[in-house]
């Protein structure tokens with residue numbers, strides 16, 4: 001375990017801290033409006049990285065330190081359950097081309113693969129750490145990180161080793177695309193992913209993921225995806241799927257069939273896909289990534305319809321160099337409200353407890369006594385301001401529990 005860090009890198013002091021004068025405390029305890037568990041004039045006492053007490057500010061017990069938040073809102077730190085932070089290189093020109101009409105088809109991933117392979121361990125480690133620090137500065141306290149820009153046995157294992165230094169939520173994505181050198185023999189590449197690559201990566205990964213997308217020549221078919229996910233499951237990894245991003249496809253049904261924790265994107269869904277997600281709501285979340293629709297000029301998924309049908313909806317950034325180079329959960333919340341029909345409360349829940357569910361984590365994404373003290377604070381009196389003041393940096397991490405490195 002590494003030591004606890006504040007958003008700005010200062011160590012969390014040992015002993016207890018009473019955060020008092022919280023104008024609005026969002027606990028996500030499942031009660032009240034959409035489960036947000038809101039309390040007014042609240043206080044939270046944090047001790048050694050854990051929440052030790054929650055209650056009325058006036059009743060707060062004595063602590064080693066007392067911090068008056070003067071009416072600010074406090075909420076669980078955001079849970080970003082989908083990111084691809086281990087990369088080098090720049091694809092800003094690809095983004096600019098899309099803004100004038102170019103379509104995204106996954107072809108640019110090869111550019112990031114070449115740059116990432118060429119980077120030293122030290123440089124990659126610095127890049128990933130800086131991105132995680134940027135997330136924390138905006139209120140994110142749990143992050144999932146995928147591999148997928150290595151696509152050789154050594155480069156994928158390296159990406160996961162580096163990611164594992166920062167989070168236990170690491171995901172093996174050797175099946176991101178078929179790399180250029182393997183295009184002539186897709187079967188051989190699938191054999192590599194399900195064989196030596198999986199074996200080298202499994203020790204550093206909790207999850208396995210596949211870019212299942214018949215609408216991209218670079219990604220994986222339903223049969224290829226099933227074979228890769230089954231092999232990963234046999235190796236002890238839990239499953240997630242990139243599905244239905246570029247058009248209708250088999251991703252959602254496959255994720256549900258295999259009991260994946262989440263199917264991510266869900267931009268193009270059929271009625272049968274929605275039905276399957278409703279049936280599987282206890283097991284499989286639909287993780288929506290509206291930063292991708294923003295950055296690829298694509299239609300947004302209909303979150304309103306999914307929520308009304310009873311689907312478990314999560315929100316995440318998908319921070320990556322191609323489809324969304326933003327690691328801002330407040331930006332995602334604002335898009336979810338403005339473009340996908342979610343209420344501000346639904347969006348905050350989906351970005352905290354909902355996204356924790358997509359990682360099968362019952363401990364994070366909520367504020368509960370005995371749980372990790374992962375807290376975000378707003379320069380605002382209410383969670384409504386996250387969407388209301390879009391683009392303004394009002395969220396920051398207030399406290400984090402000890403970094404959970406999975407070691």
Ligand SMILES: N=CN[C@@H](CCC(=O)O)C(=O)O
Pocket residue numbers: 084106108109112211242245292318320321322323324
């Ligand atoms: N679609 C697959 N992977 C990423 C994009 C990766 C890239 O373009 O570099 C995504 O989730 O959108």
Ligand SMILES: [Zn+2]
Pocket residue numbers: 082083084242318320
């Ligand atoms: Zn992704």
